[in-house]
Amino acid sequence: MTTYEPVIGLEVHAELLTESKMFCACAVVDSTQAEPNTVTCPVCLGMPGTLPVINARAIEMGVRVGLALGCEIPAFSQFARKNYFYPDLPKGYQISQFEYPLAVRGHVDIDLPDGSTKRIGVTRAHLEEDAGKLTHTGSGKSLVDLNRAGVPLLEIVSEPDMRSAEEAEAYARKLRSIIQYLGVNHGDMSKGVLRFEANISVRPAGSTELRTRTEVKNLNSIRSMMRAIEKEVERQIRLWESGEGVKQATLGWDEDRGQILIQRIKESASDYRYFPEPDLPIVRMTEAEVERLRASLPELPDARQARFVREYGLSPADAATLVSERAVADYYEAALAAGADPQPAANFLLGEVFRRMNAESLGRDQIGAIKVTPEALAGLLGLVRAGTITLTTAKKVLDVLYAEGGDPAAIVQARGLAQVSDEGPIVAAIEAVLAANPKEVAGVLAGQDKLAKFLMGQVMRELRGRGEPATVQRLLDAALEKRRG
């Protein structure tokens, strides 16, 4: 049997977080929240006689994304009309860019599981306006909401360089991370501000041919994108194996059923009759302007990860997890700035804090919203470092901080959680435990070391986790030694 290799390219549509829409003064709002058709004007409604005016901020954001993806920024770009009829498209054409996009020839480096990196080519990035949103009612009617119509979209097209769903995932995550770092998109796929389409074909492994590809849309999360790619690759392999072959098609994805949906078999390529938009001037980018925007770029995920490894001595894996969300990396560095040590802070954040956020399905990008401030985290770890509390206690204090916020030292004080190093109470606890567990004591004395750990645990429990471990151990050993006689 032939072994097949998937060939995958991704098209990403990212809404840009500008204040106003691409070609009019209407605000850009969360279209899943706003009352339908309330954030519109004659321009984005496509009323007869209205004209578009380019939002300069959107151009800047688009160029910054292009630069962050290592793209060349041509001296000019041009808007064009993409013509098609649909009720979510008020003008009967979408203003997009075609022949002359904003940015070309870039790349994204992805980390592979074996620790190596792979470079995925970015063909182009161009600006366009979003369409409205259609809601299909059960009664055969569809409702049109034009709040989203005219929102600036950056379409980022990759080369067909990915060879597995995992590579596509890594590319998608890295790309999302980069645009979040740039502050141009918050990356929330569930709200449709970031949308992926996968172009998929398969070919016999080792071959360089490009076979007929299909396009999968409606991918609402990176997870569903991966599943859809896997299913579609399987489907195409079956079609080639059966001799039927793959036809060019636009496909959908049914998340609930985990199924590929055939939406439309294309007999020929759609003809959008692109032509230059006569209502808009050519967009010129001077070298000075490009350099100004390049200088404004923040530290990007790859550079930050390398710095975390170099400066903080973190493992590449920990560093990668910390930097993949800008908010998390910012939080981490704020905790360090407040005095936390790098490794314990990373451990606590990646383990304890994330666990609590996961438990309430809070996305990692929401870390800025939790009640534990970076300063509180640093304070908490400082108490551990100083021996004031044990790690076990620290986790309890974190529970309080997570639920209510506040200052860790004050919580420790108020709840009497400080570590007990005074020998009196420790000795009392030890005596109580030894008295209550004669069998285990006998076992220890007979050389069963495992039982010694049990007794230690019981004492710590008696002390409600506050016993300073070294002191407890020393006094327990002494008490047992006495019994050994």
Add this chain to the structure above:
Amino acid sequence: MIDLTLTEALRKLNSGEVTSVALTRALLDRIHQVDPAVRAFLTLTEEQALAQAEAADQRRARGDTAPLLGIPLAIKDVLATQGVQTTCGSRILEGFRPVYDATVVQRLLDAGMVMLGKTNTDEFAMGSSTENSGYFTTHNPWDLARVPGGSSGGSAAAVAANMAYGALGTDTGGSVRQPASLCGVVGLKPGYGRVSRYGLIAYASSLDQVGTLTRSVEDTARLLSVIAGHDPKDSTSMPLPVPDYLAALANADVRGLRIGLPREYFTTGIQPEVEAAVRAAVDVLVGLGAEVVEISLPHTDYGLPVYYLVATAEASANLARFDGVRYGPREDRGEMWATYTATRGERFGPEVKRRIMLGTYALSAGYYDAYYLKAQQVRTLVRQDFDEAFEKVDVIAAPASPTTAFKIGEKADDPLQMYLSDVYTVTINLAGIAGLSVPCGFDGQGLPIGLQLLGPAFQEDRLLRVGHVYEQATGWHTRRPTVG
């Protein structure tokens, strides 16, 4: 009172001799008297006009000196007017009331205009006779059996028949200058970008420009002063200072002016009386001190084909929004595509459909390079023709139309013959330069002839000076038809 020029009417208003209400009533009476025969207006805004006139009189009483305070004007129905039906002469916009005013309309209202109504046009400005209007054909006031020209035929006829002191038109391939010529009034197409297109319901975006129709060049200067200038809502409007057009007319003089006569414009297909009148007009200017230079515009022959590729391609996209979904009437067929097809199929007229199909074809994959792209390349050559010509001459003189007004129905079934009506005007839009048509005589049947003066894009003041000098020397513009 109705036969005054705009300038004279303004003088009488300012001196207190008349009120705007009186002028407005007189014009409304005139409209009621002659428009049933001329049919210049698609919509009359009588009550609104009288209210605006009253307001204007009050403003004047308070010392307001707005430049067009109390002057009744007509507006071509392709310009958006808030709350007032705007049809573009099409059944697809029957009953459509825009939610905003076009920038030019807003500027006229701010300047004190009284809006009498909306004038007839070929559907979406596609035509040269108003016969393509989805409602009715306007008649030429000089001979009611003839067309007024188009597409701004309603505006030209209204001004010629003393139903308005001036009007706005739009000019994509000659739609202001050709009807001005056929109706014996002054028509200006400013350079592309001089006047805002915001609210001009687009036919061909890279060619459309708002223009004026008046009874004198001085009146044109007054209207242009108000409507010209950069508009942040129109990225193709130029951020250039607007000269004082009225001041430009004072002491105007053509001594030393170099007038170019393009040899390609006086070949075949031109009515001999038209050629004679235009040459005689140039002689008048020579008599006043101008000199004539024969020039060549070698790409003239490509004007019409290039125009019909560029204009229809843009139109095919511009008219896509008329789908019955958001505004205007809808031919509901219960299902989306059927409703689209029925709305557009039943409510667009034949010429609009023809141009949408031509444009769609020109932009289609496999044809784009051969048609649209090639047309744009030739358009550059047409523009270069004019650039080179204006290095040698100050203005170019030409006919505005190869013939005087033709009979209604004469060319209606022959689109190609109709397209030839624009042979002297389309290249001006392709080049984006300015063109002015001024009356320069009559043919043997008493039909007016227009002299077209062409100048560089933002040298409208130069054209106005030459036109004004010519008018003062000849007085053709003072002749009015007898209607009713």
